[in-house]
Amino acid sequence: MKLNQLSRFAVLASSLLLGTSIQAATVTISCGAVGTELDVCRDGVEAWSKKTGHEVKLVSTPNSSTERLSLYQQILSAQSTDIDVMQIDVVWPGMLEKHLLDLKSHTNGAEKDHFPSLVQNNTVNGRLVAMPWFTDAGVLYYRKDLLKKYGYEAPTTWEQLTDIANDVQAKERQAGNEQMWGYVWQGRAYEGLTCDALEWIYSYDGGTIIDPNGKVTINNPQAAKALDTAKGWIGTISPAGVLNYTEEEARGVFQSGNSVFMRNWPYAWALSQADDSPIKDKVGVVALPKGGEKGQHAGTLGGWQLAVSRYSKNPDIAADLVAYLTGYEEQKRRAIVGSYNPTIMALYKDQEVLEATPFFGSLYDTFANGVARPSTPTGDKYGRVSNAFFNSVHGVLSGNGNSQSALKSLEKQLKRLVR
Structure with a gap:
């Protein structure tokens, strides 16, 4: 796009003031808005903008990762220049690779x-299509004051969690807090439920839905046991409304x-440790429970990457923004102010x-060895695989059929998808 005379003068003046001959440019970035995410992102891009003289505009995108992926796919398929830098989920590089720098x-x-595993995850056909920004794995938060009050330690199995939640919930309600629940989590039919349900199933040795070789493994007794366990929480230790909870509803x-x-x-x-938090200094964090004594702890690998659209008008400047935001100092700042x-x-x-x-140190192995969703063996079909999975799980949790028949039907559906 040609600059008019006034714009040229403004850019030249900005360059002289910055002591550089490089013309100032405007790039756009999409940041999430879960919790303090948007504010922390804004602070980071403003620091880079001040350092370089380039302007950054934040683009609003849906908090639901499922909806955000759909939006990205529409924008990229149209080869739109609307977003230069995209915050992408850890399972998306294979799906979006052809559109990324x-x-x-x-x-x-x-x-x-x-982490080498994340770099490998973001390298598709020899191309580094995204830089790791922050990683994630599901963890268990608990009220350490309440557990101490009633003589409990943090649970190590789902069975222990269920028993403790039932007991503390009942006693707290008797003490006057009729709104107390035992356990909240992400139950809406979206990618978050895929993460939660994968943790349940893997913890009971029920596999990872589809194994690394592309074989569908979801239809097994241990996976059914995991879903039945979770189904038993609805209306007992978890409110019925949990079936529409995302991360923020659970946190609320x-x-x-x-x-x-x-x-x-x-x-x-x-957020739980903020000065205005009612539970400040009352919270503990541990690995998610095992599926019985013979099970294993499992936290689904999450996290977000930064990628540059191949259709960006300023790819080098956009890539420089990515390098800054994913660098040591910025990641350190984000870890301290936003965990x-x-x-x-x-x-x-x-x-x-x-x-x-503090738990970054004690749960290092959980974060370094999170359970991966089957995005690598399914490639660009992962979105449909996850959609089929979380809809099937949601149906079981909602009481629409039993786990065995649901998993048998899901197995057939997934085999057709990955064929």
């Missing part, structure tokens, strides 16, 4: 400082003091980071 020539080797109940346990991502820690898990390994030994978010 190869960042390898823009990183100066910085990717070597990040827990942070208001009305739940004993909560499954969520690490971002909720900083966003760094993807740079060295930050897990940084004392300022560990002081702000």
Whole structure:
């Protein structure tokens, strides 16, 4: 696009004031808005903008990852220039790869400082299509004051959690808090339920829906047992409304003091410790429970990456913004102010980071070895695989059929999808 004379003068003046001959440009970035996410992102891009002289505009996108992916696919398929830098989920690189810039020539080797598994995840057909920004794994939040009050330790199995939640919920209601629930989590039919349900199933040794070789494994007794366990929570230790909860609805109940346990991502820690939080200093964080004594702890690998659209008018400037936001200092700031898990390994030994978010150290293995969703073996079909999975799980939780028949039907559907 040609600049008119006035615009040229403004750009030249800006360049002279900045002491550089590079013309100022405007780039756009999509940031999430879960919890403090948007504010923390805005602070980061403003710091980069001040440093470089380039303007950054934030683009609003849906909080639901399922809806956001759909929006991205529409924008990229149209080769639109509306968004230069996209915040993408850890399971999307394979789906969006052909529309994304190869960042390898823009990183100066910085990717070597990040978790190798994430760099590998973001490398498709030899192209580094996204840089890790923050990682995630599901964790269990609990009211340490309430557990201490009634003589309990943090649960290590789902059965223990169920028993403790039932008991504490009943006693707290008898004491006057009729709004108290035992356990809140993400039950809406969306990608968040895929994460929660994968944790249940994997913890009971029920597999990962589809194995790394592309074989559909979901139809097994352990997976059915996991879903039956979760179904038993509805209306007992979890409100019926949990079937429409995303991360923020669950956090709202827990942070208001009305739940004993909560499954969520690490971002909720900083919010629970805010000065205006009713549960400040009353919260503990541990790995999610095992499926029985013979099961295993499982936290679904989450996290977000930053990618540059191939259709950006300013790809080099957009890539520089990505390099800044995913760098050491910015990731450290985000870890301290927002409890966003760094993807740079060295930050897990940084004392300022560990002081702000102590469980980063104790749960390092959980974050480094999260359970991956089957996005790699399913490639660009993952969106449909996840959609089929969370809809089937939601049906079971809602009482529409039993787990065995639902998983048998899901198995047939997934086999058709990945064929």
